[in-house]
Amino acid sequence: MKYISTRGEAPVLGFEDALLAGLASDGGLYVPESWPRLSEAMIAGFAEKSFAEIAIDVLHPFMADDVPRERLAEMVHEAYTGFEHDDVTPLTDLGDGHYFLELYHGPTLAFKDVAMQLLARLMDDALVRRGERATIVGATSGDTGGAAIEAFRARDAVDVFILFPDGRVSDVQRKQMTTPREANVHTLSVGGTFDDCQALVKAMFNDAPFRKEMSLAGVNSINWARVMAQITYYFVAASRLGAPKHPIAFSVPTGNFGDIFAGYVAAQMGLPIAQLMIATNVNDILARTLADGVYQTDTVVATQSPSMDIQVSSNFERLLFDVTGRDASRVRALMGALTQSGGFEMGAKELELTRALFAAARIDEAETLEIMRRIETAHGFQNDPHSAVGIGAAEKAVLPDGVPMVTLATAHPAKFPKAVQLAYASDADTPQRVLDMLDLPERLTPVANDLAAVENAIREKVGLA
Ligand SMILES: *Cc1c(COP(=O)(O)O)cnc(C)c1O
Numbered sequence: 322m323k324y325i326s327t328r329g330e331a332p333v334l335g336f337e338d339a340l341l342a343g344l345a346s347d348g349g350l351y352v353p354e355s356w357p358r359l360s361e362a363m364i365a366g367f368a369e370k371s372f373a374e375i376a377i378d379v380l381h382p383f384m385a386d387d388v389p390r391e392r393l394a395e396m397v398h399e400a401y402t403g404f405e406h407d408d409v410t411p412l413t414d415l416g417d418g419h420y421f422l423e424l425y426h427g428p429t430l431a432f433k434d435v436a437m438q439l440l441a442r443l444m445d446d447a448l449v450r451r452g453e454r455a456t457i458v459g460a461t462s463g464d465t466g467g468a469a470i471e472a473f474r475a476r477d478a479v480d481v482f483i484l485f486p487d488g489r490v491s492d493v494q495r496k497q498m499t500t501p502r503e504a505n506v507h508t509l510s511v512g513g514t515f516d517d518c519q520a521l522v523k524a525m526f527n528d529a530p531f532r533k534e535m536s537l538a539g540v541n542s543i544n545w546a547r548v549m550a551q552i553t554y555y556f557v558a559a560s561r562l563g564a565p566k567h568p569i570a571f572s573v574p575t576g577n578f579g580d581i582f583a584g585y586v587a588a589q590m591g592l593p594i595a596q597l598m599i600a601t602n603v604n605d606i607l608a609r610t611l612a613d614g615v616y617q618t619d620t621v622v623a624t625q626s627p628s629m630d631i632q633v634s635s636n637f638e639r640l641l642f643d644v645t646g647r648d649a650s651r652v653r654a655l656m657g658a659l660t661q662s663g664g665f666e667m668g669a670k671e672l673e674l675t676r677a678l679f680a681a682a683r684i685d686e687a688e689t690l691e692i693m694r695r696i697e698t699a700h701g702f703q704n705d706p707h708s709a710v711g712i713g714a715a716e717k718a719v720l721p722d723g724v725p726m727v728t729l730a731t732a733h734p735a736k737f738p739k740a741v742q743l744a745y746a747s748d749a750d751t752p753q754r755v756l757d758m759l760d761l762p763e764r765l766t767p768v769a770n771d772l773a774a775v776e777n778a779i780r781e782k783v784g785l786a
Pocket of ligand 1: 577
């Protein structure tokens with residue numbers, strides 16, 4: 322499989338080069354040159370298969386030229402044995418054809434573990450085979466940093482540096498980043514905001530000599546392999562509910578559009594999906610776009626579901642590429658307008674193709690807390706605020722009779738203690754392994770909000786100072 326940029330002006334790459342590059346050199350995102358199709362018989366066979374077996378069948382076509390199937394199988398098994406549930410992503414029945422797909426049984430209790438655990442192994446494997454090393458740098462407002470550190474700790478060919486805004490992540494989130502003791506893991510607490518951290522990471526990537534010296538690599542959600550690894554659970558959930566004979570719908574708590582785009586890819590691969598519901602909080606740029614075709618950024622509002630507090634959904638560019646008929650010059654024009662004037666208008670045909678599969682709903686803060694309480698009363702378990710937004714949007718979906726709806730549960734409530742307090746006036750039911758972690762010693766390096774200071778800290782730790 323070859324990978325091409327949505328903006329059409331970057332080199333065509335194989336899977337491993339796209340994996341290590343992250344962003345394309347023309348500012349676009351890498352996508353496969355065509356969507357692989359799985360036969361109906363293969364999808365029907367998934368009913369009898371485990372999560373790991375399905376992952377191998379679904380993902381191998383994307384990397385068949387670079388990664389032997391047996392090697393992928395080893396990495397998949399390693400990546401998912403650390404999940405607390407035998408099914409990796411179990412389904413819970415909420416009644417009336419509504420199911421809840423629990424994606425939070427990984428080491429940091431959020432769905433980002435599903436992709437990051439595999440991505441880290443794929444990257445490490447590629448680097449070791451090439452005799453190279455890389456330095457991962459990333460900024461986090463909470464979830465991504467912990468997932469990256471958990472995934473890359475103890476990998477051979479990678480040093481990982483995560484920048485987080487000092488004092489602005491929850492205790493659980495900070496300790497997930499600062500308690501791993503492996504020498505290749507470094508947490509930098511920056512005297513600044515999340516935006517400052519992001520700006521520093523961007524500046525490091527733009528510093529060409531530093532980028533080359535350190536072999537910088539990124540693992541944010543624009544990396545194709547992260548989107549790819551999320552395709553698996555759409556097939557897993559659907560195969561448990563009668564696919565491919567019966568179509569199915571999904572409601573996906575959405576920020577950067579990576580998770581739901583994986584559902585779109587599953588549909589292109591042959592999974593019968595009746596609808597993909599984009600669930601947003603009050604940061605509703607995608608719901609507004611679906612309503613009137615105008616993608617217009619606004620100021621970000623802080624909510625109880627911070628991982629969706631986003632105004633530009635980077636992965637939406639991948640969908641635009643397809644609904645423009647893979648017209649890279651059209652995508653360049655739309656993205657240029659976004660940079661210049663903060664928005665663009667989709668064409669009638671582009672909007673029609675988008676609405677053929679996607680719908681969107683916005684859930685405000687009061688509704689989110691109300692849903693958290695209602696689910697606890699009816700089913701006896703706590704919800705995190707992101708998943709609650711997903712449930713609320715699922716309830717607003719208009720579907721043909723008999724189509725089951727699966728809401729993706731993207732995080733464990735214990736990660737969002739403030740929202741849990743607000744909703745339930747009690748503490749989160751915290752898993753024992755999290756309580757154990759809270760007692761471990763922390764290790765972090767405070768750095769000034771200054772590019773030279775951060776680059777020096779990284780050089781020193783990698784031993785090139
Ligand atoms: C990252 C995240 C999301 C948003 O996922 P995208 O792929 O960015 O759309 C939703 N919920 C939680 C808990 C997250 O961590």
